[in-house]
Amino acid sequence: xxxxxxxxxxxxxxxxxxxxxxxxxxxxxxxxxxxxxxxxxxxxxxxxxxxxxxxxxxxxxxxxxxxxxxxxxxxxxxxxxxxxxxxxxxxxxxxxxxxxxxxxxxxxxxxxxxxxxxxxxxxxxxxxxxxxxxxxxxxxxxxxxxxxxxxxxxxxxxxxxxxxxxxxxxxxxxxxxxxxxxxxxxxxxxxxxxxxxxxxxxxxxxxxxxxxxxxxxxxxxxxxxxxxxxxxxxxxxxxxxxxxxxxxxxxxxxxxxxxxxxxxxxxxxxxxxxxxxxxxxxxxxxxxxxxxxxxxxxxxxxxxxx
Numbered sequence: 001x002x003x004x005x006x007x008x009x010x011x012x013x014x015x016x017x018x019x020x021x022x023x024x025x026x027x028x029x030x031x032x033x034x035x036x037x038x039x040x041x042x043x044x045x046x047x048x049x050x051x052x053x054x055x056x057x058x059x060x061x062x063x064x065x066x067x068x069x070x071x072x073x074x075x076x077x078x079x080x081x082x083x084x085x086x087x088x089x090x091x092x093x094x095x096x097x098x099x100x101x102x103x104x105x106x107x108x109x110x111x112x113x114x115x116x117x118x119x120x121x122x123x124x125x126x127x128x129x130x131x132x133x134x135x136x137x138x139x140x141x142x143x144x145x146x147x148x149x150x151x152x153x154x155x156x157x158x159x160x161x162x163x164x165x166x167x168x169x170x171x172x173x174x175x176x177x178x179x180x181x182x183x184x185x186x187x188x189x190x191x192x193x194x195x196x197x198x199x200x201x202x203x204x205x206x207x208x209x210x211x212x213x214x215x216x217x218x219x220x221x222x223x224x225x226x227x228x229x230x231x232x233x234x235x236x237x238x239x240x241x242x243x244x245x246x247x248x249x250x251x252x253x254x255x256x257x258x259x260x261x262x263x264x265x266x267x268x269x270x271x272x273x274x275x276x277x278x279x280x281x282x283x284x285x286x287x288x289x290x291x292x293x294x295x296x297x298x299x300x301x302x303x304x305x306x
Contacts, residue, residue: 001047011050018049059199059226064186065098068177071184085151086163090176092141092148093161093168094193096122099138101197101215104190108168111158112149117142124216133216198226240283 004014022045029041060068072094075087093107102110106124114123120137137145145160152162159167173190181187194215201211212223 001050011052015049015052018047022047058189058192059195060186060188060192062200064188065196067184067186068180068188069094071180071186074183075180086176088144088148088151089161089163090180092144093173095141095144096137097190097193098197098200099141100135101194101201101211102135103194104173107161107173108159108170110160112160113158115145115160117145131216131218133213135214195226198223202226 001014001018004017005011009017025041025044029038029045033041069091072087072091076084076091078084078087096102096110097104097107100122102122102124110122110124114125116122117137120139120142122135122137123132124135125132149160152160153165155162155165157167161168163169163172177188177190198211198215201214202208208220208223211226212220215223217223
């Protein structure tokens with residue numbers, strides 16, 4: 001292991017090689033081996049993987065998601081019937097990944113019987129870790145599914161999403177996103193759409209346990225990885241709390257201070273992204289009241305001068 005690290009191999013790659021080697025060693029250990037070989041195998045199997053930092057999930061910025069969806073809408077508006085049908089198909093599965101956080105494999109395996117469009121729900125069965133879950137569907141997703149299913153047509157399979165009358169292949173989604181990337185300049189991998197769903201929900205104030213349930217994570221630590229992403233919501237919460245703390249140092253328990261430039265910048269970012277949380281809405285209301293009061297004072301001052 002030291003030799004491999006000295007050669008410039010990354011810890012992640014080295015851990016993968018170690019796992020593969022130890023799987024082979026476990027196979028050998030299960031056979032009738034001489035005592036000396038069993039001793040060597042036991043020592044090798046005690047080697048532990050190197051500790052590595054968990055990489056941040058790679059979500060897609062909101063403006064890039066807009067460009068992607070615009071490219072899909074342009075495909076739907078195409079006069080060619082085949083292109084329009086593929087656009088309707090792509091919009092449906094992209095929406096269900098962005099809005100409901102499905103994995104690409106769950107999209108490909110989804111069956112018509114799993115969809116409850118009236119109740120705005122979808123049932124995911126025997127997914128990763130053999131877990132089942134019920135996921136809500138947004139109104140845009142339901143509308144996109146309705147429109148696609150009208151042109152889906154009959155098929156020999158119950159799979160919801162079909163291409164050339166067959167269930168989607170393992171590479172269909174990634175290849176279609178590459179096609180749209182050539183048109184709009186936004187290169188997105190399918191799993192990033194699931195990451196974007198988690199990030200958008202957290203930035204909009206959804207509880208971490210709710211996001212864990214929607215995504216079907218077994219461990220809360222997996223979901224907490226998304227909360228490590230920097231966003232305007234976290235920044236605004238921090239600046240608002242620090243403003244209150246500083247006011248207490250300066251003037252007392254009930255003292256208030258106006259938002260500073262950092263808090264205002266985070267608030268503007270959240271307004272632009274459309275992800276205001278309850279605290280930020282309160283800040284907007286307070287700013288509005290202050291501006292109105294300021295306008296009223298200015299009017300009275302001008303009247304006094306006249």
